[in-house]
Amino acid sequence: MDMKNTASTSIPSPSLLSSSPSTLTIIPPSTTTSGSSSTFSPSSQSPSPSRYEAQKRRDWNTFGQYLKNHQPPLSLAQCSGAHVLEYLRYLDQFGKTKVHVQMCPFFGLPHPPVPCPCPLRQAWGSLDALIGRLRAAHEENGGSPETNPFAARAVRLYLREVREVQAKARGVSYEKKKRKKPTQGGNLPSSSDAPPSTGATSA
Numbered sequence: 725m726d727m728k729n730t731a732s733t734s735i736p737s738p739s740l741l742s743s744s745p746s747t748l749t750i751i752p753p754s755t756t757t758s759g760s761s762s763t764f765s766p767s768s769q770s771p772s773p774s775r776y777e778a779q780k781r782r783d784w785n786t787f788g789q790y791l792k793n794h795q796p797p798l799s800l801a802q803c804s805g806a807h808v809l810e811y812l813r814y815l816d817q818f819g820k821t822k823v824h825v826q827m828c829p830f831f832g833l834p835h836p837p838v839p840c841p842c843p844l845r846q847a848w849g850s851l852d853a854l855i856g857r858l859r860a861a862h863e864e865n866g867g868s869p870e871t872n873p874f875a876a877r878a879v880r881l882y883l884r885e886v887r888e889v890q891a892k893a894r895g896v897s898y899e900k901k902k903r904k905k906p907t908q909g910g911n912l913p914s915s916s917d918a919p920p921s922t923g924a925t926s927a
């Protein structure tokens with residue numbers, strides 16, 4: 725819901741020559757990218773590292789809070805893939821993505837003309853990105869990859885199922901972006917689908 729792929733519009737280039745009065749007049753204006761932007765890579769579509777790190781820390785803290793408030797309280801060591809699934813289902817109540825049930829007349833329609841009583845869920849893309857961040861945070865906080873509950877098979881299967889259900893119910897495709905279907909206009913609604921920053925292999 726917060727990030728879009730508009731990273732390529734923000735290169736601050738042209739003020740380089742104006743700041744230096746008369747000593748450096750030799751710099752050709754076309755090579756300004758060499759010195760100033762060492763961290764900026766225009767080809768990657770992931771958000772900037774600091775923003776990702778901040779989001780990851782926030783997600784990790786939220787999850788820790790969830791474990792604390794769990795009944796009975798859970799330690800991180802006790803946390804299994806089943807608990808992660810429980811957490812994802814718990815998050816659904818805060819979701820903003822309409823997922824039509826099969827009986828709904830708008831099942832499979834990306835843009836229904838009128839509201840319907842179908843439930844709101846967390847968008848698959850959001851969950852997928854969240855799990856990626858939590859999985860990384862778990863390892864950074866000393867968890868071993870073998871016992872990482874966010875990497876559990878059950879979690880992977882759940883995410884796949886959510887993706888299929890939401891793709892059908894909402895009439896959208898979560899195929900990788902390089903395969904474009906000419907018959908479809910915009911394939912994703914712009915609101916709540918975060919870019920899959922973790923699972924996607926960028927070719």
Ligand SMILES: [Zn+2]
Nearest residue numbers: 824828840842
């Ligand atoms: Zn509906």
